[in-house]
Amino acid sequence: MAQHEDVSATVAELISQIGADAVVTDPGLIDNYRWDWTRSRLAGKPLAVARPASAEGVQAAVRWAAAHRIPIVPRGAGSGLSGGSCAVEGCLLLSLDRMRSIEIDLATRTAVVEPGALNAEVKAAAAEHGLWYPPDPSSFEICSIGGNVATNAGGLCCVKYGVTTDYVLGLDVVLADGTLVQLGGQRIKDVAGLSLTKLFVGSEGTLGIVTRAILRLIPAKPPAATLVGYFPTVSAAARAVVEVGATLRPSMMELMDARSIGCVEDYQPMGLDRDAGAMLIAQSDAPGEACGAEIAIMEEAFRTAGAKETFVTTDPDEGELFLASRRAAFPAVERKGSLMLEDVGVPIPRLPELLEGIEQIAERHQVEIPTVAHAGDGNTHPIVVYDGTDADAEARAARAFDEVMGLAIGLGGTITGEHGIGRLKRGPLAQQLGPDVMALTHKIKSALDPDGILNPGAGF
Amino acid sequence: MAQHEDVSATVAELISQIGADAVVTDPGLIDNYRWDWTRSRLAGKPLAVARPASAEGVQAAVRWAAAHRIPIVPRGAGSGLSGGSCAVEGCLLLSLDRMRSIEIDLATRTAVVEPGALNAEVKAAAAEHGLWYPPDPSSFEICSIGGNVATNAGGLCCVKYGVTTDYVLGLDVVLADGTLVQLGGQRIKDVAGLSLTKLFVGSEGTLGIVTRAILRLIPAKPPAATLVGYFPTVSAAARAVVEVGATLRPSMMELMDARSIGCVEDYQPMGLDRDAGAMLIAQSDAPGEACGAEIAIMEEAFRTAGAKETFVTTDPDEGELFLASRRAAFPAVERKGSLMLEDVGVPIPRLPELLEGIEQIAERHQVEIPTVAHAGDGNTHPIVVYDGTDADAEARAARAFDEVMGLAIGLGGTITGEHGIGRLKRGPLAQQLGPDVMALTHKIKSALDPDGILNPGAGF
Structure with a gap:
């Protein structure tokens, strides 16, 4: 949309089409819809927020935006971790939060x-x-x-x-x-x-x-037995993951490194072993005797890989306690400073190299990178922590963030296993996919959205 | 490619680029690559057959075809059931049969x-x-x-x-x-x-x-136990499938109707119950005691749905015998005449309506439609059998074939669950997908293959 003076008339047209109750124009309220979890400072300010209650309302809002060439940023619950639903300046922020049947x-x-x-x-x-x-x-x-x-x-x-x-x-x-x-x-x-x-x-x-x-x-999910193992190093834990992955398919295989264990214990003491280099939390939900058999096989793999200590429970509540510690990692690390959250993945056998490499990157740039991982499918979340008030620290963190992605790509991996590219990871995407796949991607985008109004600046 | 006189020079160019050993030009040999399993009489004659041994060879062949605007029909083993790899006139038939590492x-x-x-x-x-x-x-x-x-x-x-x-x-x-x-x-x-x-x-x-x-x-696949049930009608068998599907996830759930049982018994007697309206072959490969429990739940569902007789075996060889009868259905039916093979699927709860409707269509058009099905996921293979030397019979078969697809679409289903659209089912595809999805499909096709050289006439 070109002219500033047309704004109110244009928004009035939207209101006439989807109803006043479905359009937010109050600047204070609009701010609630500008950011996802990343709180990116690059987020722009929407022209308006549409909150249609039906598919027809979404169609009307999209037709309105298309007619005026207004970019559309769709948004669910705003919990995205890559900036994919952060607003762009002058966009229609299309919130689906009222459509929840x-x-x-x-x-x-x-x-x-x-x-x-x-x-x-x-x-x-x-x-x-x-x-x-x-x-x-x-x-x-x-x-x-x-x-x-x-x-x-x-x-x-x-x-x-x-x-x-x-x-x-x-x-x-x-x-x-x-x-x-x-x-x-x-x-x-x-x-x-x-x-x-x-x-x-x-x-x-x-x-x-x-x-x-x-x-x-x-x-319904069957009941699961839980195996916890403490390892002297992340490499040892990663080796255990590789060994298990070549043998059976656990229903869960999560990793926490020493730094993330420390952060969680600082945040809410749960009795985790702060001296361990890494912890694995594995589960089997195989039925009947198969469950115990799988746990035993995994425990043996843990021991072979060098686990100092292992612990097994079939009590769901006790298992849930360990998972709670894993889930507490993000809020726990968040208290330590500003964060840049990675989501890199590699083929399982490259997991030890990835985790060792992350430690070296942290050391080289003098930043903390506590790491948790859905280790069983090679998907890790290194969290680069830095002092947001220190420009030099932020620059070092940004370099470390980029290097971790480069490391993953070099190991045959991906810069995002589950969070998406959003607006934060577009830079390194071309490095992972290469120019031909990028060109193929843009051909499909142009065919389906020739004016580029759908979430511009996100995804690729 | 326009001019007939250029053909040999054009093919010579292909040979110079991928090697004489990778190009078949002998008309007699080319015939081996013209058809898939459908032996469609609409199949054209390729200009040449390329049999590259590497991705580079495929690239060279595609570049050659693109330069001359020659359509390319790719082909694996030629076992397709929808005509997707049947040649079009003057195409490059691109066989991947040498690339099999x-x-x-x-x-x-x-x-x-x-x-x-x-x-x-x-x-x-x-x-x-x-x-x-x-x-x-x-x-x-x-x-x-x-x-x-x-x-x-x-x-x-x-x-x-x-x-x-x-x-x-x-x-x-x-x-x-x-x-x-x-x-x-x-x-x-x-x-x-x-x-x-x-x-x-x-x-x-x-x-x-x-x-x-x-x-x-x-x-590796765990050992499975097998449950066989004979039902008075296909509807009763279908009701058993719906009941099981709402309860657990068997590792197999195959259906044969009375006509397909009869064909198999005519072909190679296996002792199946010719008097049954339908047979279900179900398996569970759940570990340990869970396997027996799943079989018992399914057997109960079979009985409730009206099974006249059920039979359980944990002997893999005995289970394999029943599967062999299921796999024999195609060759057995093939001996009865010319075939038109369906692949329609519906949401599981609509399975009884689909199977009853197929019986009615067969009756209405006076054709035989023996039916086998991957019943557990709603995917059925009604086989329209007709006398290929009788034009009227063929016309009735064609009408029945179309009506079965229309029936599936009307039940919220699909005209192909696993065989593909190929060249035989393009007509009813638009009826299933509707004009907007067809338009979306063509946009993607045009973006990726603007000259339309890749398998023209197949897929959509």
Whole structure:
């Protein structure tokens, strides 16, 4: 949109089309929708926030934005970790937070869900019927299904149960011109036409706005036994992960390094071993005797890799305590300073090299990089901590952040395993994908959104 | 390519670029590559057949075809059931049958596979290391991985273990201009950029030529117990499938109707109950006691749905006998006349309506439609049998074939669950997807293959 003087008339047009209750124009209230978890200082100020209550409302808002060439930034619950839903200056911030219906269809074992529904709400609705929606980002209590679809979110159980795309059977998507397409459906197998449903999962709002998702549910999660091991070094723990991964498929395999253990103990003492170089928390939810067998195999692998101490429990509450310590890592580290959060992944066998390399990068740049990881699928979260008031410290942190991504790419890995590229990781993406894949990506983007109004500056 | 007189010079250019040993020009030999399993009489005659031995050879062949605007029809093992690899007149038939290396990487539990490798060869290579590549089309002994990727092939175990796309971690793809892109890799989780790997799976050679696939392997298939049930009607069997599907996830759930049982018994008597309206073959491979528990739950569901007789075995050989009867259905029916093979799928709860509707369509058009099904995921294979020498019978068969697809669409289903659209099912595709999804599909096709040289007339 070109002229400043037209703004109020243009916004009035939006209001006339989707209703005053669905448009936020108050500058103070708009600020609530500008940022995701990254609080990026690059976030612009939206022209308006639309909060439609229906797919038709989304279509009308998109048509309005398309007519005026106003960029659209879609937003679920604002828990994104890569800046993908941070506003761009003068955009329409399209919030899906009012669209949150959830219907469970027992016969097809699916959930038909609007994008603003929280992951935890879908899990709870499924659980009422003895069913389970597996994808479990650490933020599952506060993140939306729409955001999960946009980033193809992962989580802790994904090592055994897969990620979001594995559970999306169908999507309703509003395209850049306001057309609503229905992709897939409540059928398990369908190869008619291109795999468009899969293309939209993980597209970070750059190809269309999801207004409904059909999610596959599976029988309730079986009870799990938990194995905890303390290792002298992260390398030793990583070797145990590699060994287990070549043998069986645990239902969870999380890693905390010494620094993240220390942060958690500083934050809320849980009796973790501060002297350990790393801790692994593994689970098996195999039925009956198979569970104990899997735990025994993993414990043996832990010992062989050099575990100093191991601990097994079949008590779910006791297991949950260890998981709580793992989940506390982010808030615990957050208290230590400003953060740059990584999400790098590598093929499992390269995990020891990745973790050793991260330690060296931290040392070289004199920054702290506590690391937690969904180790079982090679996906790590090194957290670069720095003093936000010290420009030199911030510069060193930024260099370390970039070097960790470069390291992962060099090991045949990825700069993002589950958080998405958003607006923070576009720089190194071309290094990972190369010019030909970038060109292919831009061809698809141009074909679907020729005016580039859908989440510009995000995703790629 | 326009002028007939240029043909030999043009083919000579191809030979100079990829070598005489990689180009078939003998008209008699070319005929071996013209058809897939459908033997479609619409198949054209290729200008030449290229059989490159490397990705570089594929690139050179594609560049040659692009320069001359010659359509390319890719082909794996020619076992396709929808005509997707049937030649078009004057095309370059690009056979991947010489590219069949298989490398198993134990540490990442992946198979790095060239497209001409057979599914059974990948399974066997994995099994040498105690690993398993699950997707198991009935044709697994003769179909290629490239074809499996092109159609996103399913199979018998998919009801529990998923389809091809669930196991593809990475692809090398030669694009329409000859560029080779590497998508994904040996990492389990990766959300950097668009989900391009997933887009190419199931694209039936219309967007690019796969030259390498990185496939996820899982631990060896556990032993399974088998439950067989005979039902008075297909509806009763279908109701049992719905009931089981709402309760647990069997590792197999196959259906044969009375007509397909009869055909198999005529072909090679196996002692199946010819008087039954339908038979279900279910398996559980849950570990330990859970296996028996799952079988008991399913047996109860069978009885409740009206099974006349049930039979349980934990002897793998005995279980395999029943599966052999299921796999014999195609050759058995083939002896009865000419075939039109359906692949329709519906949401599980609509299975009874679908199967009843198929019986009514058969009656209405006075054709035989024996039906087998991967019932557990709602995917059925009604086989329209007719006298190929009787024009009227063929016309009635064609009407029945179309009506079965229309019925599936009307039930919220799909015209193809695992075989692909190919060249035989393009007509009803638009009815299933609707004009907006078709337009979206064509936008992506045009962006990636503006001259339309990649498998024209197939896929959509």
